[in-house]
Amino acid sequence: MELFEFDENIKENVDGLLCGVDEAGRGPLAGPVVAAAVILKKDARLYIPDVNDSKKFSEKKRNILYKNILNAAVDIGVGSVCAKKIDEINILNATMLAMKKAIESLKIVPYLVLVDGNRVPNVNIKSRCVVKGDCKSASIAAASIVAKVTRDNFMIELDKKYEGYYFKNNKGYGTKKHYESILNLGITAEHRKTFLKNFKEKIFKTQNISGIIGEKVCYGWLCSNGYNVICKNYKSRFGEIDLIATKGSYIYFVEVKLRKYGCKYSPKEVVNLKKQQKIIKTAIIFNENNKNSYQPKFVVMEVLRNSSGRFNVNFIDNAFYVEGEYELFRGV
Numbered sequence: 311m312e313l314f315e316f317d318e319n320i321k322e323n324v325d326g327l328l329c330g331v332d333e334a335g336r337g338p339l340a341g342p343v344v345a346a347a348v349i350l351k352k353d354a355r356l357y358i359p360d361v362n363d364s365k366k367f368s369e370k371k372r373n374i375l376y377k378n379i380l381n382a383a384v385d386i387g388v389g390s391v392c393a394k395k396i397d398e399i400n401i402l403n404a405t406m407l408a409m410k411k412a413i414e415s416l417k418i419v420p421y422l423v424l425v426d427g428n429r430v431p432n433v434n435i436k437s438r439c440v441v442k443g444d445c446k447s448a449s450i451a452a453a454s455i456v457a458k459v460t461r462d463n464f465m466i467e468l469d470k471k472y473e474g475y476y477f478k479n480n481k482g483y484g485t486k487k488h489y490e491s492i493l494n495l496g497i498t499a500e501h502r503k504t505f506l507k508n509f510k511e512k513i514f515k516t517q518n519i520s521g522i523i524g525e526k527v528c529y530g531w532l533c534s535n536g537y538n539v540i541c542k543n544y545k546s547r548f549g550e551i552d553l554i555a556t557k558g559s560y561i562y563f564v565e566v567k568l569r570k571y572g573c574k575y576s577p578k579e580v581v582n583l584k585k586q587q588k589i590i591k592t593a594i595i596f597n598e599n600n601k602n603s604y605q606p607k608f609v610v611m612e613v614l615r616n617s618s619g620r621f622n623v624n625f626i627d628n629a630f631y632v633e634g635e636y637e638l639f640r641g642v
Contacts (some may be wrong), residue, residue, distance in 0.1 A: 339483065
């Protein structure tokens, strides 16, 4: 059934205006949850014939539809609940509160409220929940777009206040870069602390984030044991070296491996011959660009993570060298 047809069928049995309600931002790590309530004009189809669930459109298309919805609506109400309040009352209750605020901010009182999902907020207006309503009802779909665009614009402004968290791009969701930012910069007042209770576990499971944690642990270990870390994540056309450090007459090229206890293979076995060759070739290039008299050592640092989340470091000195490549390095 077409979205406007869905609403029209309901209006046949309703003695008054119909209002659609939806939310945006239940899942992000940061920012508010925002809800919108939209009462469409009778001829709204002329303004927004292709209205649908906000998730089905690009950001550019949503912004266009948002402007058209402003012209297609009799009234629009918006409500939001901040991260601090979300932590206090939980995200479900915060979502219901945002919806309640959106409905109560309307200047015109509707006869019936259609709410996306399987729950309705506590309001003194006849309400009906519609599961997957943003794909069924034009009024709910319009509300989903208003809520989404309103929240996105808030997060874009927040990006100016909190540099380095990429809120403009991630809108507060748990992307790789966002997790890295929290790891490096800590949490802000806009972060939902209850969403970050298991942060260490979540960040450990996120693709490539485990390597960052391992490198930070190893960096700290090296510094506290008298090594001078001179480079992190050195890249060449052959590959990358995680850490480069000096101590005494040696320069250490470090490959970091973050692992859990009980791993089947040793860290030396994980760094296979092909990987070893890439590391050594990259080390040769580093040495060409940074002339020094140090003797090279190729090291694997194994970071073991126990069940309590603590880390232990195993420093494997002279973990490998590749015949020929190693000699080439010594001859540079």
